[in-house]
Amino acid sequence: MDTLAQNGAFLETPDAYDLTFNGSVSQDLLNRKLSLRSMRQCLKIAVNGYEEAVQERREIEEMKNEYEKMEPSHVFMNDYDKRILDFHLANLESSIGAPLRTVALKDWDQDDLYGFDGSHITDSLHKHFP
Structure with missing residues (x-):
């Protein structure tokens, strides 16, 4: 995500989302802007999902490491x-x-x-x- 932020993928530029329907924007430019808006939204959702998965993996690895540190019980039955x-x-x-x-x-x-x-x-x- 840091690489994406450094490359400006998350920069909020007002003209990138400026969709005017008064006929001054060509159909091709309008399609590209809509496509860009859609791709950015999908990218944000994917990056947020990735960050959640990375955090969950860290938590699971911490729990696994805690269990590995525990010594096995020598008494299996009371x-x-x-x-x-x-x-x-x-x-x-x-x-x-x-x-x-x-x-x-x-x-x-x-x-x-x-x-x-x-x-x-x-x-x-x-x-x-x-």
């Missing part, structure tokens, strides 16, 4: 959380009837006991409905 996890693991061992270290997860389907063999009624029903 005693209460550990007791809850132990309860659920023990409950799981009790429900499957085996220690968890001997259960292979890839072969274990907890719904096997409740599954039904053979074809299901819904397989034949869906043919009758569009």
Whole structure:
């Protein structure tokens, strides 16, 4: 933005926006002035958006740097959380009837006991409905 300001992109010159419709200005000059006015407005909007994005990036980088300075916690669970996890693991061992270290997860389907063999009624029903 500093370069644009140094080159005069934001200079407010009254004759650049002077649009007289009394016939003294040629159609070509009028079109160029309208185009210049439109481009300056678009340029201002774009530069303002860029400045906001740069400011937001600075804020995000500051937050990132603050998080990088923080040391990681050595305690990931407190005693209460550990007791809850132990309860659920023990409950799981009790429900499957085996220690968890001997259960292979890839072969274990907890719904096997409740599954039904053979074809299901819904397989034949869906043919009758569009």
